[in-house]
Amino acid sequence: MRLLDDEALERSSVVANNAMNRERGLDGVNSYARDLGLHPLDRLRPRLADHGAAAWLDLCCGQGRALAEAAGQAPDGLEIVGVDLVDHFDSRASALDGLTLVTASVAQWRPDRAFDLITCVHGLHYVGDKLGVLARALTWLSPGGTFAAHLDLASIQLADGTPATRLVRRLLREAGVAYDARRRVVTRTGPTVLDLPLEYAGADDQAGPNYTGQPAVDSYYRPLRTGTRPDPVPPPRRSVVVDDRGVHVVHGDAVVEPIPWEDVHYATVSRFVVEIAGVDHLELTIDLVYGHYVTVLDSDEGFGAAVAEFARRSGRPAPDLSCLDAGHDGVELWRQQF
Structure with missing residues (x-):
């Protein structure tokens, strides 16, 4: 199997797909609220009420339709930033105050501020170093901020082909990051440093459809030994x-x-x-x-x-x-x- 680095992966037709997340709106059947199990504006309104300002970052935002709808409904003080690899944004977006859409790789892009809400709706399916992007994004949360993203753990494997689902679930849980196995959504409240003992090895863009029915990317990691084991301590009963x-x-x-x-x-x-x-x-x-x-x-x-x-x-x-x-x-x- 040929593993791709990020540069080669982002040229793949599976990743640079204009149909990804293009029509998903803010509300309704095909929406952020339904897929994430939370409504972005409902999460941000308390922050707006208390501080007069709030910020939402959406990674792999696609067309940005949901963001444009939110910008049109939101009260003053809400800043929305969307990032996507492909520049095919909703034509309404440029005329909306408070909305910025950025064409960039989420594996490379960095913000210059913290956010009260960070989302990624079905976007990590097409990212190579899924855990690396997750780790970086969790440091961009403001205190009390919410992170919610789809993450299919079945698409994460060790370099020898061993499924890493159970390993990653345990590592996330130990790091205080929740995983909803039914929705395949990872969540966290407040910033954290996610230091996982896994090294990114590359990605396979020929993995085929994932649970959504769409072609996706499998990510491969090498386990790392992390320092010298301490003297054993009897575990709690x-x-x-x-x-x-x-x-x-x-x-x-x-x-x-x-x-x-x-x-x-x-x-x-x-x-x-x-x-x-x-x-x-x-x-x-x-x-x-x-x-x-x-x-x-x-x-x-x-x-x-x-x-x-x-x-x-x-x-x-x-x-x-x-x-x-x-x-x-x-x-x-x-x-x-x-």
């Missing part, structure tokens, strides 16, 4: 119990309310391996109906019993955990019937 009330996950001495069954979407068990990092363990992943998830490791007390109980409640035999292969999405144990 963790345990899991699955019973009639729901799922109980205990961290240390903390008393945690059970996750009720109506909030559990599905449960899977899988083997997770990253050879270069010396990682090889089993994971029980419990996805919740509102997009969040809980991960339990095979080192946690009650792991095997929880796996068996999920399987029993769905009428399935418990899987042989010693035979799980790495690199797959996992074995489904239980799924809520809506």
Whole structure:
């Protein structure tokens, strides 16, 4: 497989596509509000009311139709900036106060100010170093600012072809960045430095359609070893119990309310391996109906019993955990019937 650098990738017909994000509006069926699960102006109005000014940055803005609609509706004091690789912007944009549209690569462009809202609607699908753009953009948030972007973790792989979905989900969570697996939207409140132990290796523009049905780009990374391991410290006690009330996950001495069954979407068990990092363990992943998830490791007390109980409640035999292969999405144990 031939991996492209950013310069070659941006010449690709998959990336420099005039049809990308061209017709998406601010409201309605095909809109920012629907796709992100938040309305940009609703997020910005409190800031405008409190400070008299606010700023919204939209990366991979396409035609900029949604931004033009927002600029036409917004009160004075809102500054909107849209950035896109291709200069095919809405003809109305140039006449609207407070709206600036920039033709540039999001992998190279930098702003000269912070923003109260940063969005990227289906744009990272066409970016090579998705995690690098994400890391840079998170530093551009103002205190209390909101970041929301589509990110398909299935399009991120390690350089040897190993899927990196679970690794990246865990790294994002540990860094305080939320991931909604149902919407495939990554969110964060407030700026942060996202220092992931992954080095960008290149991109594949021939990956084919992603979950949207449109051709997209797969991104490849090399795991990095990060310094000298400290002396081992006993981890806090963790345990899991699955019973009639729901799922109980205990961290240390903390008393945690059970996750009720109506909030559990599905449960899977899988083997997770990253050879270069010396990682090889089993994971029980419990996805919740509102997009969040809980991960339990095979080192946690009650792991095997929880796996068996999920399987029993769905009428399935418990899987042989010693035979799980790495690199797959996992074995489904239980799924809520809506």
